[in-house]
Amino acid sequence: DRPVGGLITELGELKVRPIMAGYGYSYRMNRRLSVTGDVLGGYAFGSIGLVPSAVDAYERRLGAQSVTARASNTLVLKPELSVWYDLNKDFGLNVNAGYMIARPDVIVETATGQDKRTARADQFILKVGVVYSIF
Numbered sequence: 179d180r181p182v183g184g185l186i187t188e189l190g191e192l193k194v195r196p197i198m199a200g201y202g203y204s205y206r207m208n209r210r211l212s213v214t215g216d217v218l219g220g221y222a223f224g225s226i227g228l229v230p231s232a233v234d235a236y237e238r239r240l241g242a243q244s245v246t247a248r249a250s251n252t253l254v255l256k257p258e259l260s261v262w263y264d265l266n267k268d269f270g271l272n273v274n275a276g277y278m279i280a281r282p283d284v285i286v287e288t289a290t291g292q293d294k295r296t297a298r299a300d301q302f303i304l305k306v307g308v309v310y311s312i313f
Contacts (some may be wrong), residue, residue: 216260217255218276223251258274258277281296
């Protein structure tokens with residue numbers, strides 16, 4: 179969302195596609211339970227697609243004839259914690275929680291000028307899975 183002509187307007191969909199690597203440490207608490215903490219970091223490619231209502235708002239409220247938007251690439255950081263529990267010799271349960279920090283710039287260009295703002299594209303990620311071992 180972004181103010182356009184004094185009114186908050188939905189701008190579009192921001193996509194952040196990261197490539198990351200990192201380091202982690204696992205600790206086996208007992209025969210069935212292990213905990214892993216890690217930190218991933220990397221580079222993310224950003225893009226944004228304007229929704230038609232945003233283009234219409236720029237044209238009607240600001241008189242802009244041409245409206246384009248782009249998102250910058252950015253660095254990303256993702257600390258996470260994972261817990262693995264062996265239910266029996268064939269099945270395991272995994273719970274993973276992480277928080278990815280990404281702050282790309284979103285630039286909207288019109289014939290009247292350029293509006294550049296940093297977007298907070300952070301996200302909390304929670305994954306829960308049951309795994310079956312074939313070996």
